[in-house]
Amino acid sequence: MLLEVQNLKVKYGSIEALHGISFNVKEGEIVTLIGANGAGKTTTLHTITRVPPPEGPKVCEGDILFKGKSILNLEPHEVVHKLHIGLAPEGRHIFGNLTVEENLKLATYARNDDSKIKEDYKLVYRLFPRLYERRKQRSESLSGGEQQMLAVGRALMTGANFLLLDEPSMGLAPLLMYEMFRALKELNQKEGITILLIEQNALLALQFAHRGYVLDTGEIVLSGTSEELLNNPEVKKAYLGG
Ligand code: ATP
Numbered sequence: 001m002l003l004e005v006q007n008l009k010v011k012y013g014s015i016e017a018l019h020g021i022s023f024n025v026k027e028g029e030i031v032t033l034i035g036a037n038g039a040g041k042t043t044t045l046h047t048i049t050r051v052p053p054p055e056g057p058k059v060c061e062g063d064i065l066f067k068g069k070s071i072l073n074l075e076p077h078e079v080v081h082k083l084h085i086g087l088a089p090e091g092r093h094i095f096g097n098l099t100v101e102e103n104l105k106l107a108t109y110a111r112n113d114d115s116k117i118k119e120d121y122k123l124v125y126r127l128f129p130r131l132y133e134r135r136k137q138r139s140e141s142l143s144g145g146e147q148q149m150l151a152v153g154r155a156l157m158t159g160a161n162f163l164l165l166d167e168p169s170m171g172l173a174p175l176l177m178y179e180m181f182r183a184l185k186e187l188n189q190k191e192g193i194t195i196l197l198i199e200q201n202a203l204l205a206l207q208f209a210h211r212g213y214v215l216d217t218g219e220i221v222l223s224g225t226s227e228e229l230l231n232n233p234e235v236k237k238a239y240l241g242g
Contacts, residue, residue: 008062035215041198086160096140107157145176202239
């Protein structure tokens, strides 16, 4: 097992956002956590990546194991550079006054595997040709979809082989959404990158992932293969528009 979240309870001050959730991700899988606004999806990703207090979530019970070892004592940079987990956050958080190329380069600062870095640039530009075309352009002038691509590219440039994606479909026009998910599928199938995807667009997420979990106000209420969830009457009613 690559990632095991065990009975995780998380609070922001007095608000308990996660009430004891458990789920897992195996190497090479695409797993999705679906759920409505405020269900606790971002909190889950931020707890795995150890986003620091005061804004960050605080674990009050449970554990997160990566390859069998607890990661709760790690610093955020250790999660990225030692575990090779890359987060493409919601809202992108790219550096708008830097070019596409500079944003990607910045993500490599802690690496010294130059030949692999070169391969990763090629990979990112092959997956997202738009980023190559716009590599000299300031990132703030990219479209929302292109910025989303850059956020994924930047996570890859840290040397990640496990990607945590926070709503990559958010605000994307259908064509860009298609391009994004085609690229992510290729990353999983050809490069063996494991993906944990959180999404409000349940249909899209379940069509893309192997397995999924449904998160509802801080609790996992359903789980199964994507096919099982797509055919589940409760999921259909609550998340797939009937
Ligand atoms: P969305 O899809 O709207 O981003 P989400 O499923 O990602 O929602 P979270 O952002 O994880 O949900 O929020 C879960 C709960 O925790 C919500 O009730 C939210 O108000 C609360 N919460 C999130 N971040 C903070 C914070 N920094 N301080 C206090 N409460 C927070």
